[in-house]
Amino acid sequence: xxxxxxxxxxxxxxxxxxxxxxxxxxxxxxxxxxxxxxxxxxxxxxxxxxxxxxxxxxxxxxxxxxxxxxxxxxxxxxxxxxxxxxxxxxxxxxxxxxxxxxxxxxxxxxxxxxxxxxxxxxxxxxxxxxxxxxxxxxxxxxxxxxxxxxxxxxxxxxxxxxxxxxxxxxxxxxxxxxxxxxxxxxxxxxxxxxxxxxxxxxxxxxxxxxxxxxxxx
Amino acid sequence: xxxxxxxxxxxxxxxxxxxxxxxxxxxxxxxxxxxxxxxxxxxxxxxxxxxxxxxxxxxxxxxxxxxxxxxxxxxxxxxxxxxxxxxxxxxxxxxxxxxxxxxxxxxxxxxxxxxxxxxxxxxxxxxxxxxxxxxxxxxxxxxxxxxxxxxxxxxxxxxxxxxxxxxxxxxxxxxxxxxxxxxxxxxxxxxxxxxxxxxxxxxxxxxxxxxxxxxxxxxxxxxxxxxxxxxxxxxxxxxxxxxxxxxxxxxxxxxxxxxxxxxxxxxxxxxxxxxxxxxxxxxxxxxxxxxxxxxxxxxxxxxxxxxxxxxxxxxxxxxxxxxxxxxxxxxxxxxxxxxxxxxxxxxxxxxxxxxxxxxxxxxxxxxxxxxxxxxxxxxxxxxxxxxxxxxxxxxxxxxxxxxxxxxxxxxxxxxxxxxxxxxxxxxxxxxxxxxxxxxxxxxxxxxxxxxxxxxxxxxxxxxxxxxxxxxxxxxxxxxxxxxxxxxxxxxxxxxxxxxxxxxxxxxxxxxxxxxxxxxxxxxxxxxxxxxxxxxxxxxxxxxxxxxx
Ligand code: HEM
Ligand SMILES: [Cu+2]
Numbered sequence: 001x002x003x004x005x006x007x008x009x010x011x012x013x014x015x016x017x018x019x020x021x022x023x024x025x026x027x028x029x030x031x032x033x034x035x036x037x038x039x040x041x042x043x044x045x046x047x048x049x050x051x052x053x054x055x056x057x058x059x060x061x062x063x064x065x066x067x068x069x070x071x072x073x074x075x076x077x078x079x080x081x082x083x084x085x086x087x088x089x090x091x092x093x094x095x096x097x098x099x100x101x102x103x104x105x106x107x108x109x110x111x112x113x114x115x116x117x118x119x120x121x122x123x124x125x126x127x128x129x130x131x132x133x134x135x136x137x138x139x140x141x142x143x144x145x146x147x148x149x150x151x152x153x154x155x156x157x158x159x160x161x162x163x164x165x166x167x168x169x170x171x172x173x174x175x176x177x178x179x180x181x182x183x184x185x186x187x188x189x190x191x192x193x194x195x196x197x198x199x200x201x202x203x204x205x206x207x208x209x210x211x212x213x214x215x216x217x
Numbered sequence: 218x219x220x221x222x223x224x225x226x227x228x229x230x231x232x233x234x235x236x237x238x239x240x241x242x243x244x245x246x247x248x249x250x251x252x253x254x255x256x257x258x259x260x261x262x263x264x265x266x267x268x269x270x271x272x273x274x275x276x277x278x279x280x281x282x283x284x285x286x287x288x289x290x291x292x293x294x295x296x297x298x299x300x301x302x303x304x305x306x307x308x309x310x311x312x313x314x315x316x317x318x319x320x321x322x323x324x325x326x327x328x329x330x331x332x333x334x335x336x337x338x339x340x341x342x343x344x345x346x347x348x349x350x351x352x353x354x355x356x357x358x359x360x361x362x363x364x365x366x367x368x369x370x371x372x373x374x375x376x377x378x379x380x381x382x383x384x385x386x387x388x389x390x391x392x393x394x395x396x397x398x399x400x401x402x403x404x405x406x407x408x409x410x411x412x413x414x415x416x417x418x419x420x421x422x423x424x425x426x427x428x429x430x431x432x433x434x435x436x437x438x439x440x441x442x443x444x445x446x447x448x449x450x451x452x453x454x455x456x457x458x459x460x461x462x463x464x465x466x467x468x469x470x471x472x473x474x475x476x477x478x479x480x481x482x483x484x485x486x487x488x489x490x491x492x493x494x495x496x497x498x499x500x501x502x503x504x505x506x507x508x509x510x511x512x513x514x515x516x517x518x519x520x521x522x523x524x525x526x527x528x529x530x531x532x533x534x535x536x537x538x539x540x541x542x543x544x545x546x547x548x549x550x551x552x553x554x555x556x557x558x559x560x561x562x563x564x565x566x567x568x569x570x571x572x573x574x575x576x577x578x579x580x581x582x583x584x585x586x587x588x589x590x591x592x593x594x595x596x597x598x599x600x601x602x603x604x605x606x607x608x609x610x611x612x613x614x615x616x617x618x619x620x621x622x623x624x625x626x627x628x629x630x631x632x633x634x635x636x637x638x639x640x641x642x643x644x645x646x647x648x649x650x651x652x653x654x655x656x657x658x659x660x661x662x663x664x665x666x667x668x669x670x671x672x673x674x675x676x677x678x679x680x681x682x683x684x685x686x687x688x689x690x691x692x693x694x695x696x697x698x699x700x701x702x703x704x705x706x707x708x709x710x711x712x713x714x715x716x717x718x719x720x721x722x723x724x725x726x727x728x729x730x731x732x733x734x735x736x737x738x739x740x741x742x743x744x745x746x747x748x749x750x751x752x753x754x755x756x757x758x759x760x761x762x763x764x765x
Contacts, residue, residue: 027589
C-alpha cells in the first residue's frame with residue numbers, strides 16, 4: 001500500500017472515521033426511533049396516550065454513554081493533534097511569508113520560491129508570518145492548516161511521505177483574490193531535492209538575505 | 218375558560234389599538250401591544266430572510282461552474298458578507314425571541330403583556346434603525362462591506378468598503394437584543410399568573426429565560442468589540458492592528474466570546490418551540506421536563522466557556538486548544554439530552570403528525586446532523602483539517618438553517634391559526650416540508666464532502682474536481698427557492714383567505730390554546746389561575762378543541 005501523503009493524515013482520518021461512525025449510529029438510532037414511534041403510536045390506532053414524566057435512570061444513561069463517547073472522540077482528536085503539532089529537532093525549516101495574495105517560501109540557503117519544494121521523508125517545519133491580513137496555509141492532502149498572522153509567527157510541521165505535488169490553499173479569508181491564492185507543495189525524492197536546492201547557488205545571490213526573512217515590520 | 222358566547226362580542230387585538238390612532242400604520246408602529254410588536258417583527262424579519270435567501274441563491278449561481286460565471290469576485294465577497302450579516306443579525310438572532318417570544322411568552326405565562334411594553338416598542342424601533350443603517354451601508358458610494366460576517370481584523374481595518382456603518386448597525390441591533398432580553402427576564406420573574414410556578418411554566422418560557430440571560434450578558438462584549446474596530450479605523454489606536462503593535466487575535470477572542478454564546482441565543486428558543494410542539498401532537502406530557510429546562514440553563518452557562526473552538530488554527534497555545542476542545546465536547550451533552558427526551562416524548566403518545574410536527578421531525582434529523590458534525594469540529598485533529606472549509610459551511614447551515622430556520626417554520630405553522638385566526642392548507646404545508654427536506658440535503662450535504670476534500674469557504678472560484686458537487690448544491694438551492702415560494706405564498710394567501718380556524722385546532726393545552734384566535738388585546742378576560750403542569754392533557758376533556 002502507498003504511504004499516506006504525509007505523516008499527519010492517518011491521525012486525522014482515524015479521528016474522523018470514529019466520530020462519523022458514532023455519529024451515523026446515533027443519527028440512525030434517533031431517526032429510526034422517531035419514525036417508529038410515529039407509526040406505532042399514530043393517533044389513528046386509537047391508543048390511550050400514557051403520561052410518562054421521565055426516568056432518572058434513562059437520563060443517567062443518556063448522559064453517561066454520550067459522555068464516554070465524546071471523551072473517546074476527544075482522545076482520538078487529541079492524539080492526531082499531537083502528531084500534527086510535533087516538531088522533531090532536526091526538522092528542515094522553511095520561512096513562509098504570506099501576503100495578499102501570494103505565498104513566498106524562503107530557504108536557509110537563500111532560495112526563495114512561490115512554490116514549496118520539500119524532500120520526501122524529512123520532517124519539515126514551516127515558520128509562517130503574514131505581511132498584511134490574516135491568511136491560513138492549508139494543505140488538504142496532508143489534512144493540516146494553520147493561520148498565518150501579522151505580528152507573530154505560527155508554524156506547521158509535517159513529514160511528507162509520498163513523492164508528488166499537492167495543492168496549497170489559503171483558508172482564511174483575505175479579500176479579493178482569496179480564492180486564487182493557490183500554490184503547490186512539491187515533494188521530491190531526496191536526490192531531486194538536493195539537486196534543486198543546490199542548483200544555481202549563484203543565481204540566488206541577489207535574492208533576499210536569509211534570517212530576518214520572517215519579520216515583516 | 219372563556220366560553221363561546223362571550224367571545225363573539227370581544228374584539229381581537231387586530232381591532233383594538235393601544236394608542237390614539239385606531240387604524241393604519243401608525244396604530245401598528247407605535248403600538249405597545251406585545252402581539253402587534255411580535256407581528257411587526259415577523260414581517261420585517263421574514264422580509265430580510267427572503268433577501269438573505271436571494272443572496273444565497275445568487276452565490277450558488279456564481280458557483281455553478283469554475284471561473285467567472287455571473288459577477289466579479291468583489292461582488293461575491295460582498296454577497297456572502299451581506300448574506301451572513303442579514304441571516305445572523307437580522308434574521309436568526311432576533312428571529313424566534315422577537316417574533317414568537319413576544320407574541321406567546323406573555324400569553325403562555327398568563328400575562329396581559331410583557332413587563333415593559335414601551336421598552337418593547339423601543340426595542341423594535343432600535344431594530345428598525347439598525348436595519349436601516351445596514352441598508353444604507355449597502356448603497357453608499359464605497360459599497361457594501363466585504364469582510365465576511367465575522368469582521369476579522371486586520372482586514373476589516375483595511376478594507377475600503379463601508380465597514381464602520383455596517384458594523385455600527387450590528388452594534389445598534391445589539392441594543393434591541395439586550396432590551397428584549399431584559400424585558401423577558403423581568404416578565405418571567407414578575408408577570409407569571411397565580412399558580413404558574415417555575416416548574417409549571419411551559420418549556421418555551423424556560424428557553425426564553427435562558428436566552429434572555431445570554432442576550433444581556435454576552436451582547437455588550439460584541440458591542441465593545443465593534444466600537445474598538447471603529448476606533449481603530451478612524452484613529453488607529455493600535456489595539457488590533459499589528460502594524461501599530463496591536464493583536465489581531467485579540468479581536469477574535471472578543472468576537473467569539475459573544476458570537477459563540479450567540480449561537481445559543483439562536484438555538485435555545487428553537488429548542489423551546491420543539492418542546493411545545495411535540496407534546497401537543499403526541500397528546501402526552503413531555504418526557505423529562507426538568508432535564509430539558511435545566512439543560513437550557515446548562516447550555517446558557519457552559520456555552521460561555523468554549524469560544525476558542527473557533528480559533529483552533531489561529532496559533533493559540535496547544536494547551537488552550539486542548540482545554541477548549543474538551544469543554545466543547547462537554548457542552549454537546551445537554552443538547553443530546555434534549556434530543557433524547559424529545560424522542561422519548563413520542564413514546565406511548567397518541568401522535569397526529571400534522572404539519573408542525575412534520576416540521577419538527579425535519580428539525581430533529583437536520584439538527585442532529587448539525588450537532589453530530591459539530592463533534593468533528595470540536596475534535597482537534599479533524600478541526601485542523603476542516604476548519605474554514607465547506608465542512609463548516611455545511612455544519613452551520615445544518616444547525617442554524619436546519620435547526621433554527623426549520624423551527625421558524627414549525628413555529629409559524631404551529632401558531633399561525635392563533636396569530637391570524639385562520640388556517641392554512643394542510644396538504645400544501647406537508648408538501649413544503651417534504652420538498653424542504655430534499656432541497657436542504659441536496660443544497661448542503663455535498664458541502665460536507667467538499668469540505669473534507671479540501672474546498673475552503675468564502676471562495677469565489679474553485680478547482681475543477683469540485684464541479685459536480687457544486688452543481689448538485691446549486692440545483693438544491695433552486696429547489697429551496699421553490700420551497701420558500703410555496704411556504705410564504707401559501708401562508709400569505711391563508712392570512713387573508715384561509716378558513717376561519719378553531720381556537721384550538723391542535724388540541725393544545727398551554728394557555729394560548731385557552732383563549733380566542735386571534736387573541737383579544739388583553740389576551741385573557743380574567744387572569745387565569747394555573748392548577749396543573751404545563752402539558753396536562755387530562756384538561757382537554759373540559760376544553761373546547763377541534764377533534765379530528
Ligand atoms: C436558500 C437558502 C440559503 C442558501 C442558498 C445559502 C447559501 C450560502 C452560501 C453559498 C454561502 C457562502 C459559502 C462560502 O462561499 O463560503 C453561505 C454562507 C453563509 N450562510 Fe447561507 N444559505 C442559505 C440560507 C442561510 C440561512 C437560513 C442562514 C442562517 C440562518 C445562513 C447563514 C449563512 C452564514 C452565516 C454564512 C457565512 C457568511 C460568511 O462566510 O461570512 N444561510 N450561504
Ligand atoms: Cu489569504
